[in-house]
Amino acid sequence: MLVLTVAASVPTSYYHGDVHRTVVVYLGLYLAALGTGGIKPCASAFGADQFDGGDLMELEKKGSFFNWYYFLLNLGSLLSSTLLVWLQDNGGWGLSFAIPTVLMTLGLAVFVGGSRVYRFRKLRASPFTSICQVLVAAVRKWHVQLPDDISLLYELASSSSSAESSHKIQHTSQFRYSNYCITQVNLLSKFDN
Known part of the structure; x- marks a missing residue:
């Protein structure tokens, strides 16, 4: 997201032709796809591992976790397809990429900040x-x-x-x-x- 934000924010005059800008934009898109492919399948499974399946109270919390997880996921999709598109048209591409970049950075900070309290299920085998x-x-x-x-x-x-x-x-x-x-x-x- 940072590469995309920089690519959209830097004026065209700083690039040595359209080819360089295109390379930077595609690099950002591929990095975003790689990051999404790495975290999307793991986030919900890691969240589910935080709850004990044998405890009824934690099973209830697990259901609440998934309700909030998918609600926020869909809310993010709604906002990215409405508000960010409006910002692209009225405020520029740099601003519309900067907002999710800042939010993802905050999310990463919260995730890393909570790492001491996470439960890690031990693998029995590879x-x-x-x-x-x-x-x-x-x-x-x-x-x-x-x-x-x-x-x-x-x-x-x-x-x-x-x-x-x-x-x-x-x-x-x-x-x-x-x-x-x-x-x-x-x-x-x-x-x-």
Whole structure:
């Protein structure tokens, strides 16, 4: 956002031709897309991790968190497509990029300021390793028929806490082959250890 703000605020005379300005604008757009792609899928999941799924009071707070999260997300979309467009027409592109840049900077400061109180769920294994295990099991079991008993498609029962068990993959009637592959990975890891 800072690159876009600078690109929109600096007069054209400072650039050595339209090509340089175009490069700076596209650099800002690509950086914004990269940043959005990095934070959008993680923000709601990280927010959900802040609440204990086994505590009824925290489940209620989790629902409130998501109500506010999506309300503010949609409010931001509404304001960016109305107020910021009006500002672009009447106040200039530099001002209309500066406002979200300042708001994002404030949001980042609040996020970093609260880092001491965040809950971090510990990973049991690398997500990349888990994905690779499913892919390897899928290739190895390509020709295997699915069992008639769908209870074999569930993850293995374990003595883990209720908070960890709430993150287990549940059975679904869709993606039956993937369910079977995940079950095979669980069985293989149990017997390989």
